[in-house]
Amino acid sequence: MFRTRVKICGITQAEDALAAIDAGADALGFVFYPRSPRAVSVELAASIMSLLPPFVSKVGLFVDASEAEIQNVLTSCSLDLIQFHGDETPDFCNLFSVPYMKALRMRDGLDVAAAAQAYSSASALLLDSYKPGIPGGTGESFDWDRVPRELALPIVLAGGLTPSNAGAAIAACHPFAMDVSGGVEKAPGKKCTQKMTEFIKAVSRADRRED
Known part of the structure; x- marks a missing residue:
């Protein structure tokens, strides 16, 4: 049975990381990304990551950061994946x-297939809602029917x-992974253990239905 992976984004506390x-x-x-309500310092992120067990991927999200800024994070944090959320080439x-x-x-008008070709060196494409001036974390979904069925790259849906729409999202576009942040929070950057548990259970139920 295929298992949809789950990424919990916007971690700012060690207890939330372990609960996730x-x-x-x-x-x-x-x-x-300093302008985000879920931003963490390099020092805090490194501290949280030092507590994590093996086989949990650590993803760093950047929005049009400079090469030096990213290298500074990589020096202190053992990231497994970089998530570029701006206009990076x-x-x-x-x-x-x-x-x-x-x-x-x-x-509107975004050609996902063309983007997949342009970023062919990526490990995946993350598809997120569009809201002018906001690079992510809008709390709004988009029309999942717009997700192409055949792409050369895995799709991460955001x-x-x-928890209430996770199953419908999987049924609609069969992503490789789901990326959730605000939908499992009690406040920006503060996760809700119950919501995280419910979300992952909803994903597992959807996977069983798809099998």
Whole structure:
């Protein structure tokens, strides 16, 4: 049976990170974007990561950061994957020794297949909702029917996901992974253990139905 992976993004506390892992999360996301309400310092992220068990992927999210800023994070944090959430070019994304996934905001007219070709060196494409001036974390979903059925890259679905719509999202577009943040929070950057558990259970139920 195929298992949809789950990434819990916007981790700002060690207790939330450990609760997410206990709930069954495959990956944790750390936001290195100062304007985000879920931003973490390099020092805090490194401290939380030092407590994590093996086989949990650590993902660093950046929005149009400089090469030096990203290298500074990589020096202190053992990231397994970089998530580029801005207007980074393929050449820029390839500057680092860590695999990456490229986030695309699903604005009208976006050609996902063309983007997949342009970012062919990526490990995955993350598809998120589009809202002018907001690079992510909108809390809004987009039309999942817009997700192409056949792409050369795995799809990570984001944007407005919650325990109540996770099953419908999987049924609609069969993503490789789900990326949730606000939908499992009690406040920005503060996760709700019950919601994280419910979300991952909803994903597991949907996977069984799809089998």
